[in-house]
Amino acid sequence: MSIKKIAPSLVAAAVATVVLTACQAQETKMGSAAAGKSMAAKTAQSGPPPLAPLGPPPIPPDNKQTPAKIELGKILFFDPRLGGDASTGCSTCHEPDQGWAWAEDFSRGYPGTVHWRNSQTIINSAYYSRLFWAGSVPSLEKQAKSAAKGGVAGNGEDDIMESRLALIPGYRKRFKDVFGSEWPLIGDAWRAISAFERTLVQRDTPLDKYLLGDKSALTEQQVKGMALFNGKAGCIQCHNGEMATDQDYYNIGVPPNKRWEEDGLAQVTFRFELYAKGMTEEGYRTTKADPGFYFRGKNKWDKGKFRTPSLRYTTYTAPYMHNGVFYTMEEVVDFYNRGGFDEEGRTTGYPENKSKLIKPLGLTDEEKEDLLAFLEAFSGEEIMMEKPAMPEYAPLFTKAELEAAQEAK
Numbered sequence: 001m002s003i004k005k006i007a008p009s010l011v012a013a014a015v016a017t018v019v020l021t022a023c024q025a026q027e028t029k030m031g032s033a034a035a036g037k038s039m040a041a042k043t044a045q046s047g048p049p050p051l052a053p054l055g056p057p058p059i060p061p062d063n064k065q066t067p068a069k070i071e072l073g074k075i076l077f078f079d080p081r082l083g084g085d086a087s088t089g090c091s092t093c094h095e096p097d098q099g100w101a102w103a104e105d106f107s108r109g110y111p112g113t114v115h116w117r118n119s120q121t122i123i124n125s126a127y128y129s130r131l132f133w134a135g136s137v138p139s140l141e142k143q144a145k146s147a148a149k150g151g152v153a154g155n156g157e158d159d160i161m162e163s164r165l166a167l168i169p170g171y172r173k174r175f176k177d178v179f180g181s182e183w184p185l186i187g188d189a190w191r192a193i194s195a196f197e198r199t200l201v202q203r204d205t206p207l208d209k210y211l212l213g214d215k216s217a218l219t220e221q222q223v224k225g226m227a228l229f230n231g232k233a234g235c236i237q238c239h240n241g242e243m244a245t246d247q248d249y250y251n252i253g254v255p256p257n258k259r260w261e262e263d264g265l266a267q268v269t270f271r272f273e274l275y276a277k278g279m280t281e282e283g284y285r286t287t288k289a290d291p292g293f294y295f296r297g298k299n300k301w302d303k304g305k306f307r308t309p310s311l312r313y314t315t316y317t318a319p320y321m322h323n324g325v326f327y328t329m330e331e332v333v334d335f336y337n338r339g340g341f342d343e344e345g346r347t348t349g350y351p352e353n354k355s356k357l358i359k360p361l362g363l364t365d366e367e368k369e370d371l372l373a374f375l376e377a378f379s380g381e382e383i384m385m386e387k388p389a390m391p392e393y394a395p396l397f398t399k400a401e402l403e404a405a406q407e408a409k
Contacts, residue, residue, distance in 0.1 A: 337361045
């Protein structure tokens with residue numbers, strides 16, 4: 001057969017292949033779209049997951065729990081030497097007697113700075129798929145590292161923190177026993193702290209007991225509040241499942257904290273973070289409110305979105321919202337009841353992104369009281385803990401060893 005006869009056949013076959021491939025791709029795309037619509041319809045039909053009792057926390061396979069590791073993590077959690085100038089540790093912003101958080105609108109900052117977001121509680125943080133208000137890290141291990149090294153948080157440097165640990169005999173022994181390393185490694189410090197944090201869980205709240213069958217665990221008023229939570233108040237739309245959070249991100253209309261208007265240092269550190277996260281020059285100069293989830297993908301429709309926080313342990317974690325703008329749960333309920341506005345009519349700095357889920361609720365004063373009573377059922381007894389004794393520094397070498405080394409030169 002001649003080349004002239006073969007060529008048209010090859011061209012026709014090639015064209016047919018391209019057309020078939022395109023058709024298959026289109027079918028796949030249409031099929032995926034149809035499947036997505038079907039799933040969305042199913043979700044819309046079934047509604048959000050119901051509230052559920054909290055199960056055991058997930059443990060990552062590469063950081064198994066051991067008593068020795070947990071004890072080491074506990075000491076490190078309270079040790080401010082795991083930071084920049086040895087003044088700011090994990091417990092600096094997560095105090096046990098302040099809800100394992102910090103009871104002011106903004107979290108503490110590294111000396112010379114001030115943070116611009118509210119400190120979240122560590123209790124039950126083991127259940128989150130992503131940490132921080134804007135979901136910037138995927139694990140407790142990454143969270144510990146990010147907080148300890150953040151410029152307005154711990155401001156630590158790996159080599160300095162590792163050197164401090166090496167100068168503490170108690171830590172050298174514990175790290176060797178737990179991780180098998182001759183010297184403490186900073187990455188293992190984050191693993192130990194995370195192991196400790198995974199023990200800070202609360203699974204025996206009145207709500208847990210009620211959901212497990214003890215119908216006397218909730219008062220009559222709280223049962224009425226639960227009906228509002230699941231119905232008229234619409235809380236269940238986002239606060240659902242075991243953790244009372246869908247772990248998604250929304251702009252619910254939280255207004256900027258007025259503290260920005262008079263705290264110049266807060267503005268400086270806020271703009272430092274904008275610069276560090278790659279904000280455009282125009283955005284850097286004009287941004288007045290926290291962009292939140294925007295920094296994950298730099299999509300303008302994500303400005304002002306923050307992760308749905310869990311309602312568990314909230315009795316002890318005031319103030320509320322990502323910027324601590326509300327000091328009581330009563331203020332929070334009133335905010336939602338108004339449709340995402342504070343008492344002065346203020347709302348988010350990014351109103352174009354405000355969730356359609358947020359709308360006036362029409363709750364009466366009695367209904368608000370019932371709802372507030374139910375919200376208390378998400379918290380059990382306050383979890384308190386004494387700070388452990390910190391191991392002491394000691395020289396790596398004796399004076400005699402140093403003199404002998406000097407003579408050997």
